[in-house]
Amino acid sequence: MQAVTGRGVRVMLVAAAGAAAVLPLPTATVQRWYSERVYGMVQPLLTSLSNRAPFALFDVLMGVVAAAWLLNAARDLWAPGRRGRGTLRIGIRTIVWAAALYLVFLALWGLNYRRPRLRDTLAYDRSAVTPAAALGAGQAAVAQLNALYDAAHAESPAALRAVDADLSVGFARAIRDAGVAREVVPARPKRTWLDWYFRAAGVDGMTDPFFLETLVADGVLPIERPFVVAHEWSHLAGIADEGEANFAGWMACLRGSPADAYSGWLFLYGELTRAVGGRD
Numbered sequence: 001m002q003a004v005t006g007r008g009v010r011v012m013l014v015a016a017a018g019a020a021a022v023l024p025l026p027t028a029t030v031q032r033w034y035s036e037r038v039y040g041m042v043q044p045l046l047t048s049l050s051n052r053a054p055f056a057l058f059d060v061l062m063g064v065v066a067a068a069w070l071l072n073a074a075r076d077l078w079a080p081g082r083r084g085r086g087t088l089r090i091g092i093r094t095i096v097w098a099a100a101l102y103l104v105f106l107a108l109w110g111l112n113y114r115r116p117r118l119r120d121t122l123a124y125d126r127s128a129v130t131p132a133a134a135l136g137a138g139q140a141a142v143a144q145l146n147a148l149y150d151a152a153h154a155e156s157p158a159a160l161r162a163v164d165a166d167l168s169v170g171f172a173r174a175i176r177d178a179g180v181a182r183e184v185v186p187a188r189p190k191r192t193w194l195d196w197y198f199r200a201a202g203v204d205g206m207t208d209p210f211f212l213e214t215l216v217a218d219g220v221l222p223i224e225r226p227f228v229v230a231h232e233w234s235h236l237a238g239i240a241d242e243g244e245a246n247f248a249g250w251m252a253c254l255r256g257s258p259a260d261a262y263s264g265w266l267f268l269y270g271e272l273t274r275a276v277g278g279r280d
Contacts, residue, residue: 010092010096013096013099013100013103014095014096014099016099016103017098017099017100017102017103018099020102020103020106021102025111025114027114027115027116028116030111030112030114030115031115031116034111034112034115035111035112035115035238036181036182038107039108039109039111039112039238040182040183042108042212043184043185043212043236043238044183044184044185046108046211046212047185047186047187047211047212047213047236048185049211050187050208050211050212050213051163051185051187051188054161055190055191056190056191056192056193056208056213056215057208057210057211057213058192058208058210058211058213058215059192059193059194061210061211062193063193065097065101069093069094069097072090072093073086073090073093076089076090077090104210105209105210108209108210108212109207109209109210109212109235109240110209110240112238112239112240113240113241115238115240117241117244118178118179118239118241118244118247118248119244121179122178122179131275131276131277134272134275134276135276135280137268137272138269138272138273138275138276138280141265141266141268141269141272142269144261144262144265145262145265145266145269148258148261148262148265149262151258151259151262152223152258152259152261152262152263153223153259153262155257155258155259157222157225157259158225158226160189161188161189161190161191162188162189163186163187163188164226164229164256164257164260166256166257166260167186167226167229167230167252167253167256167257167260168186169255169256170230170251170252170253170254170255170256170257170260171184171186171230171233171234171252171255171256172184173252173255174230174248174249174251174252174254174255175234175237175239175248175252177251178237178239178247178248178251180237180238180239184233184236184237185236186214186233186236187212187213187214187232187233187236188213188214189205189214189215189216189225189229189232190213190214190215190216191215191216191218192206192215194206194215195217195218198217198218198219199217199218199219203217204216204217204220204224204228205217205220205228205229205231205232206232207232207235207236212236214229214232214233214236215232216228216229216232223259223262223263223266224263224266224267225263226253226256226259226260226263226264227249227250227253227260227263227264227266227267230248230249230250230252230253230256230260230264231245231246231248231249232245232249233249233252234246234248234249234252246267246271249264249267250264250267250268251264252264253265253267
């Protein structure tokens, strides 16, 4: 059998990535074989391992990939008599590396985007979603924030880089209610080199899709952190949609400590102020 050449491997990688990006997959199949089985085994293992590192492994991965790309690009551009071909080689390498990273992304987390949506699997009364209901929910949020204020602010904030035990218990209950029956290992909140980008883009947190870590912006206030962390943990549970991760994170906060619940209601209040009329 003829051996596959380096060029053949590159072509297969790019072709596989393209096919993975466009070929439709039945959501029920993704749920059964990927989210529940493959990802159900990968997430506890990877997050348990990355929790042992005091720094973000995602930062290391970014640094290694960027350094390798720059070194190869410099070699291609500075090689005698190969400047024109060097530019072409850089372009091809960029496409191939991007294809490889995309395939790893899909395998480790990204296929969760193709699982069934919570709005399609959880029973709820669609006719109850009305402007009047939004106003009522906003008033409930105000009442809860006022009731929880003293107890929430009397609590000592959880350590910045530790798993909040109360929030972890609330999260486990919330994802069971959301239909995720398997074990989900919560991740330690970590800082990242991307914090400058988080500040510029108004991002509070991110789930590292390669090592399944939870990355939180430095500017997040202690009273905001429980919801931000619970939202990112919801992504670790395989809930990829941002709105649905908000929902699962909110439920997790309500099942945690008073400070966790306050954080959840504070988030919901902010969302509902944009969903009701100006007068309300």
